[in-house]
Amino acid sequence: MRKKNKITIMRQSLKFILILLICFQSGLFAQNAPTKTAPKHVKLSIPTAGNSWVVSGSNTSKVINSRGISNWTNSDNIIRTYFYVIKPCRLTLAIDAKIETGTSVIKCSFDGNTKTIKLANTVFKPVQIGSMIIMQPGYYYVDMQGMKKDGKTFAQIKNLLMDDGADNSFIKFINEDFYFGRRGPSVHLFYQLQLPEKDIEWFYNEVEVKEGQDVIGSFFMANGFNEGYFGIQVISPTERRFLFSVWSPFKTNNPKSIPEDEKIKLMKKGENVYTGEFGNEGSGGQSYLRYNWKANQRYKFLLHCKPMDNNTTTYTAWFFNPETNEWKLIASFMRPKTNTYLKGLHSFLENFIPDTGNIDRKCGYYNQWVIDKEGNWFPINKVLMTADNTAVSQRRFDFSGGTENNGFYLRMGGFTNYNTTIYSKFVRLQTESIPIIDFDKLK
Numbered sequence: 001m002r003k004k005n006k007i008t009i010m011r012q013s014l015k016f017i018l019i020l021l022i023c024f025q026s027g028l029f030a031q032n033a034p035t036k037t038a039p040k041h042v043k044l045s046i047p048t049a050g051n052s053w054v055v056s057g058s059n060t061s062k063v064i065n066s067r068g069i070s071n072w073t074n075s076d077n078i079i080r081t082y083f084y085v086i087k088p089c090r091l092t093l094a095i096d097a098k099i100e101t102g103t104s105v106i107k108c109s110f111d112g113n114t115k116t117i118k119l120a121n122t123v124f125k126p127v128q129i130g131s132m133i134i135m136q137p138g139y140y141y142v143d144m145q146g147m148k149k150d151g152k153t154f155a156q157i158k159n160l161l162m163d164d165g166a167d168n169s170f171i172k173f174i175n176e177d178f179y180f181g182r183r184g185p186s187v188h189l190f191y192q193l194q195l196p197e198k199d200i201e202w203f204y205n206e207v208e209v210k211e212g213q214d215v216i217g218s219f220f221m222a223n224g225f226n227e228g229y230f231g232i233q234v235i236s237p238t239e240r241r242f243l244f245s246v247w248s249p250f251k252t253n254n255p256k257s258i259p260e261d262e263k264i265k266l267m268k269k270g271e272n273v274y275t276g277e278f279g280n281e282g283s284g285g286q287s288y289l290r291y292n293w294k295a296n297q298r299y300k301f302l303l304h305c306k307p308m309d310n311n312t313t314t315y316t317a318w319f320f321n322p323e324t325n326e327w328k329l330i331a332s333f334m335r336p337k338t339n340t341y342l343k344g345l346h347s348f349l350e351n352f353i354p355d356t357g358n359i360d361r362k363c364g365y366y367n368q369w370v371i372d373k374e375g376n377w378f379p380i381n382k383v384l385m386t387a388d389n390t391a392v393s394q395r396r397f398d399f400s401g402g403t404e405n406n407g408f409y410l411r412m413g414g415f416t417n418y419n420t421t422i423y424s425k426f427v428r429l430q431t432e433s434i435p436i437i438d439f440d441k442l443k
Helices: 002-026 178-183
Strands: 044-047 052-056 078-085 089-098 104-110 113-119 125-134 138-149 156-162 187-191 200-208 218-224 228-236 239-247 265-269 274-278 284-290 299-307 312-321 326-336 346-351 361-372 377-380 382-387 399-404 407-412 425-427
Touching (some): 089 104, 104 125, 125 138, 187 407, 200 218, 228 299, 239 326, 284 326, 346 361
Antiparallel strands (some): 052 078, 089 125, 089 156, 104 113, 187 382, 265 326, 312 326, 361 377, 361 407, 382 425, 399 407
16 A cells, blocks of 8 residues: 555656646746747748738838848838638647847737737747637738837748648648739630631720729730730829730740841831830730720720731731720731731730739620631630639639629739639620721721
8 A cells, every 4th residue: 555655646746847847848937938939840831921911001112022021110011911721720820030129019910819929039939929710711811010119120020830730731822933922813714716717817805994903013914815915004003004015936035035037026006105025924026005094994905917928927906995986006016937817815814013912903804706817707705714823833812703794804812712713614695796897997
């Protein structure tokens, strides 16, 4: 009996010692315990450089850069970090942060909860900010706002950290190629002609962007084809364009490297239209007209393609100006080493400014027609929706497309939970008659 009691006492003593060790390791007996740090076995790091935007406040430029959240000086800035959750789960959240000197106080908000944390570490360190229970798949975010600081900036934050089993299988975010990831997913409509035996010479389309969807950085491309594209852009708060470009057959991102016999040649251009070269995403001939096109106004686009006997093909683009009630020439380009009619007809919606990749935008496409070389008109009422690698690789889920108001639409950006399965097919009602165009007046 005495031996058994001794064993029991020893077990209790060992248990008590173990509890003491855990308490000392966790800092529970420290008089000035620091902000609770995240567990060392953090499963997931979400780079703030690719997944954060300043959604409120002034002086927002350069707050988000390749180092993550940096140059953060304004207390009116709210910085939002997004991530996508595929299944219900519980997540423990932390930030990987440091400050310059003294202390900083930061308010963190997520899923209806708010926690204020104090940072005093001058080297990067995981600091817990709380936990959240995910009930539905979709986009979620953490907001951060600076409250007090002793240094010039509130903090530098490299990553949003997650634990409790979080991993890449069900938490999705932009983990590489930050430039394209921050721009957001590009989405496309490929028009299903079902006319394989026809040589298509003309492509007609109509585009309308609703007020509030005309976001800076948007390219609402109307008439795309295998060798180029034609559409409207929002460049800045004061500049909008009609853009028409044709790729060179020489594959390069540097237009200066294109051999002379493979350069795109300008045949003619409209009044006040700029023409030149472009690069970076292929190279070729570019033209654009600075024109203050308006939201809630439908614009008509017309593209002509004519193969010539000398193994060249000429492409010409016009838009219908509703203010003057006439077709206006953008430009006409000759592409060498090319003998083709129009193929690969499509439209797309993309954002070309990464800092606006957190804003939702949408475009409607209506009344598509083609004309073959004999002059026969054919309507288009079927499309295949596709998307770029940002969507295919599941770095972004905020994209959709379909039918609406007897037309098609594309939508992207804003970290919305609107999502359409890639390679979906759509059919619209064909209600319009053949457009009335006086081809003899086209200049």
